[in-house]
Amino acid sequence: MNWRLKICIVVFFILFFISLSCFFVGLNFCLFKTCYFIDWEVLNLNTISITMTMLFDWMSLIFLSYVFFISSMVVLYSNDYMEGDPYLVRFIILVISFIFSMMLLIISPNMVSILLGWDGLGLTSYLLVVYYQNFKSYSAGMLTVLSNRLGDVAFLISISWMLNFGSWNFIFYVDMFSFLLEASVLSFLVIFAAMTKSAQIPFSSWLPAAMAAPTPVSALVHSSTLVTAGVYLMIRFNCLIVSTGYCKYLLFIGGMTMFMSGLGANFEFDLKKIIALSTLSQLGLMMSTLSMGFCNFAFFHLLTHALFKALLFMCAGVMIHNLCDNQDIRCMGGLLYYLPFTSVCFCVSNLALCGMPFLAGFYSKDLILEMSLFGLLNLFSFFFIFVSSGFTVCYTVRLIYYIMLGGVHLSKCVNINEGLYMLKSMLSMVFMVVISGSFLSWFIFPYPFMINLPLFLKVLVLLLSLAGIILVYLLFYSSYNCSLFSLYFYTSTLFLGMMWFMPYVSTQSISLPFLSLGKFLLKSFDYGWCELFGGQGLFNLLRCVSGFIQFLQLNLIKTYLMWFIIFV
Known part of the structure; x- marks a missing residue:
């Protein structure tokens, strides 16, 4: 056993033990309605007291247990996936720092300490996205960090706005002062920060671009940590947001995000980007659920999404790793015969994503869709939520067809090998995906929900799933006698497949004018007037004055008199 493997195994056991401890303590807190609010005095100097506030309740502890569990599996998985990487230890350190930032964000009821975890997530995610150090990674990392900095600015303004309440501990104020202007402004700033972190429209383009990171990073960052940080913050502020009336706007934004990402995933051919757009769709569903007031749902x-999405990324990583880093699903096919266990895990995670019965996604997604029918939804929001759920089935069936059931399209001879540690981590994730939905529903909800709906509405989700399968057949089935139906509408297909041209809007149309303006200001002010009347002008003035004073200090009085007489 080499030292790299020893480090991975030690880190895996530590994270897994912490995960189990947090999970059982969180279940105890959930059953007995316990909550601990801890103030730790870090420094006390004269009249200055610096304290660190921590909130431990069932929600923070269970979320922590999931973060540590997925992190432990990702570390074990990385031992095989990044076997040839000479900087594996650096990668593990970055992952641990990311976990620490997420832990700080989860347990903090204080805006300042949340900002430490919030900015830590942004910085570490940038370092992980640019891990491979090429032009594509640098571009994706810059788009990621600049998009998230907009939310960081809103978060900083919210910290200064919290001074109106007298404290930075927001946990004391979310249930009150909803009629004040200060609470309304604070809600808007928190929603804006959460939208950038969770990649809602119009900040959605950074999430698919961040797939330039290694696949284990995607399994951790884009399933349970970075992108869900905004959703978790919204859950903590949910009472304040619902009472201040921003819910209808949030419902519209979440529905638009679901619709846009679901359509884009059906026309994408990059495997990791399809899964990233799937994550974006589920984040839109969570935002829509929060806007309806169902924070527990x-x-x-x-x-549940964190589990099956991490498993989905792990299975995609095994396929990419065995196909010489090829991510195009058109070059795959027939992997059911070459990677049987990975294919089974991939299908289980995809079925959980679609909400198939008795898997993890069924207990949460079906509950949300049925409870949304009891809300005061207009036809527009109803269309977004349910049609987007049909698109989920659509791109899932398309993905399974291209990868598992199609013909063998391998472009070269490859050595197919499912790594031992990859299989162990995926087996643990499959076990959790199967049992976690029902297990968590028993503890989170004090009583089972009995939802009585008309027969048509009760089977509506199933009908949408069948409609999604039919849509896949019509749009993407091709044979020797017929071409793809989507090719007849190439312009529309290009528009939908490019996320409504949002990557171009987020980069070229915005960055180029601002870069040109920055260049003009740099030339005109920094290198121009500010330089002439600022540092360089002061330097020239002082040089002239010091030269004149030095000339006077030569003490040549006869010379001065002679020159004076000559000129006079």
Whole structure:
């Protein structure tokens, strides 16, 4: 056993033990309605007291247990996936720092300490996205960090706005002062920060671009940590947000995000980007759920989604790793015969994503869709939520067809090998995906929900699933006698497949004018007037004055008199 493997195994056991401890303590807190609010005095100097506030309740502890569990599996998985990487230890350190930032964000009821975890997530995610150090990674990392900095600015303004309440501990104020202007402004700033972190429209383009990171990073960052940080913050502020009236706007934004990402995933051919767009669709569903006031349902779906999406990324990583880093699904096919266990895990995670009965996604997603029928939804929001759920089935069936059931399209001879540690981590994730939905529903909800709906509405989700399968057949089935139906509408297909041209809007149309303006200001002010009347002008003035003073200090009085007489 080499030292790299020893480090991975030690880190795996530590994270797994912490995960189990947090999970059982969180279940105890959930059953007995316990909550601990801890103030730790870090420094006390004269009249200055610096304290660190921590909140331990069932929600924070269970979420922590999921973060540590997925992190432990990702570390074990990385031992095989990044076997040839000479900087594996650096990668493990970055992952641990990311976990620490997420832990700080989860347990903090204080805006300042949340900002430490919030900015830590942004910085570490940038370092992980640019891990491979090429032009594509640098571009994706810059788009990621600049998009998240907009939310960081809103978060900083919210910290200064919290001074109106007298404290930075927001946990004391979310249930009151909803009639004040200060609470309304605070809600808007928190929603804006959460939208950038969770990649809602119009900040959605950074999430698919961040797939330039290694696949284990995607399994951790884009399933249970970075992108869900905004949703978790919204869950904590849910009472304040519902009472201040921003819910209808949030419902519209979440529905638009679901619709846009579901359509884009059906026309995408990059495997990791399809899964990233799937994550974006589920984040839109969580935001829509929060806007309807179902914060416990959103948290439930947040936990189940973290499991099957991490498993989905792990299975995709095994396929990419065995196909010489090829991510195009058109070059795959027939992997059911070459990677049988990975294919089974992939299908289980995809079925959980679609909400198939008795898997993790069924207990949360079906509950959200049926409870949304009891809300005061207009036809527009109803269309977004349910049609987007049909798109989920659509791109899932398309993905399974291209990868598992199609013909063998391998472009070269490859050595197919499912790594031992990859299989162990995926086996643990499959076990959790199968049992976690029902297990969590028993503890999170004090009583089972009995939802009585008309027969048509009760089977509506199933009908949408069947409609999604039919849509896949019509749009993407081709044979020797017929071409793809989507090719007849190439312009529309290009528009939908490019996320409504949002990557171009987020980069070229915005960055180029601002870069040109920055260049003009740099030339005109920094290198121009500010330089002439600022540092360089002061330097020239002082040089002239010091030269004149030095000339006077030569003490040549006769010379001065002679020159004076000559000129006079």
